[in-house]
Amino acid sequence: MxxxxxxxxxxxxxxxxxxxxxxxxxxxxxxxxxxxxxxxxxxxxxxxxxxxxxxxxxxxxxxxxxxxxxxxxxxxxxxxxxxxxxxxxxxxxxxxxxxxxxxxxxxxxxxxxxxxxxxxxxxxxxxxxxxxxxxxLKTFRDVEPPPEPGRVLTLHTASAGVRGTWPGFAAAMAHTGFAALGDRMRAGGTDEPVLVTVAEGRIVGAIGPMATLPDPLGRLRLLPQYFGVLPDHRGTGNGRALWRAAMHWGRRAGADYQLLQTELGGASDRLCRSEGLSTLGFVTVITV
Incomplete structure (x- = not known):
């Protein structure tokens, strides 16, 4: 029918x-x-x-x-x-x-x-x-776990030397969408904050851009972010530090919740499940 x-x-x-x-x-x-x-x-x-x-x-x-x-x-x-x-x-x-x-x-x-x-x-x-x-589904609580002091920086307030490593990071993480985000930033398409972690003077992880938007019912939703850590810096707490800093940002911005999608079994999927997010369903993509 x-x-x-x-x-x-x-x-x-x-x-x-x-x-x-x-x-x-x-x-x-x-x-x-x-x-x-x-x-x-x-x-x-x-x-x-x-x-x-x-x-x-x-x-x-x-x-x-x-x-x-x-x-x-x-x-x-x-x-x-x-x-x-x-x-x-x-x-x-x-x-x-x-x-x-x-x-x-x-x-x-x-x-x-x-x-x-x-x-x-x-x-x-x-x-x-x-x-x-x-x-x-991430539902914000009255108190979110605080970010690690000094572990996560905001890209636009980082030192010039750190900011200079952003293009290399974005290119290396192109598959996660950071290359496209870098293009938009250079074109002036977004000035929303991006949170980063740094090791040896270079960016090794990032999450952003950070922004909120009312949903169809008027509740404030934290929008999905690009999220990734360089392969040789995974397993050292960068991902969790970035995630918790982002959720702290969302709570301070007044967000009620966030919806996102993760690759089944991937690093972000494991992290989000360990942080207590609720599973609403699954999307299987099959190309003809």
């Missing part, structure tokens, strides 16, 4: 809205879905869209005429660009992977997209099916 309406949060099962990303479970409402659909394809950002921080236009749209909802299963396709664009089929509930891949490929061809993939959103992980990420 094809229908541009979408089930409410409990039917979706996993708090993730196509074109918007992870959303607090309490904020998954019919009203939010209607807002997302109405905004789709306009090029505008919703006021609570975390991607709005980077400016520009909102690319991507929901293909409302191809939504499928039946028998406890939902499929919502989105299209990013055309010609060389990307078709993503977001699947909630039971999934026949082979059939889903075939259907996504056909829909991509019909829409003129060069690539296709499926997002399988489920309550349990399916790492055997492809790249799997965990959706986590």
């Amino acid at each position: 094809r229908d541009q309406s979408a089930p409410e949060g409990p039917v979706f099962g996993v708090p993730y809205v196509p074109t918007l990303g992870p959303v607090h479970p309490d904020a998954i409402t019919p009203g939010l879905w209607e807002e997302v659909v109405a905004n789709s394809g306009t090029g505008r950002f919703l006021p609570h869209d975390p991607a709005a921080r980077w400016g520009g236009a909102k690319d991507g749209q929901i293909l409302t005429g191809h939504i499928e909802a039946a028998s406890g299963r939902v499929m919502v396709p989105t299209l990013l660009g055309r010609g060389h664009g990307l078709l993503t089929a977001h699947h909630y509930g039971p999934l026949d992977v082979d059939q889903a891949l075939e259907d996504a490929g056909k829909l991509a061809a019909d829409q003129g997209a060069a690539e296709a993939r499926i997002f399988w959103l489920a309550r349990e992980p399916h790492p055997e099916a492809g790249r799997c990420r965990r959706i986590l």
